[in-house]
């Protein structure tokens with residue numbers, strides 16, 4: 590269902606999953622479980638609130654790559670590092686094969702709309718961005734958000 594690559598011993602960095610033929614193989618409950626498990630076992634202790642936010646944001650990004658692109662391969666990379674100001678920082682990168690940046694489509698126009706809530710949620714819980722690259726793009730986020738003065 591999901592091919593897990595070997596844990597890297599260096600820098601607590603891991604490519605958690607690479608979904609080949611993503612539409613057929615990606616399972617969001619498995620994604621959530623794997624990210625939560627990785628964070629729970631990180632040698633750098635990650636607070637539960639930060640871990641919960643990171644799992645939610647990773648789910649949103651994978652969902653977006655599945656729903657809004659025709660990517661056959663979607664990658665998910667997670668790392669934890671220590672920041673002097675923020676403590677344990679979780680960085681997640683989701684790669685897909687579409688060069689379009691997130692954010693140009695549906696927006697959350699009414700209170701009852703179920704569309705367009707993913708990126709506002711990401712903005713509320715994390716710092717995030719997008720970088721085009723040879724395979725398409727990488728969308729990244731970091732939890733927790735830096736303080737305003739950082």
Ligand SMILES: Nc1ncnc2c1ncn2[C@@H]1O[C@H](COP(=O)(O)OP(=O)(O)O)[C@@H](O)[C@H]1O
Pocket residue numbers: 649653654656657658685687689690691692693694695696703704705706707708709728
């Ligand atoms: N990975 C992506 N590739 C291309 N476009 C994207 C991607 N993720 C999001 N988008 C665009 O950004 C819009 C807003 O995303 P989001 O806030 O998650 O809302 P929703 O997924 O409900 O439409 C999407 O409607 C889509 O047009």
Ligand SMILES: [Mg+2]
Pocket residue numbers: 649652653705706707708
């Ligand atoms: Mg979305």
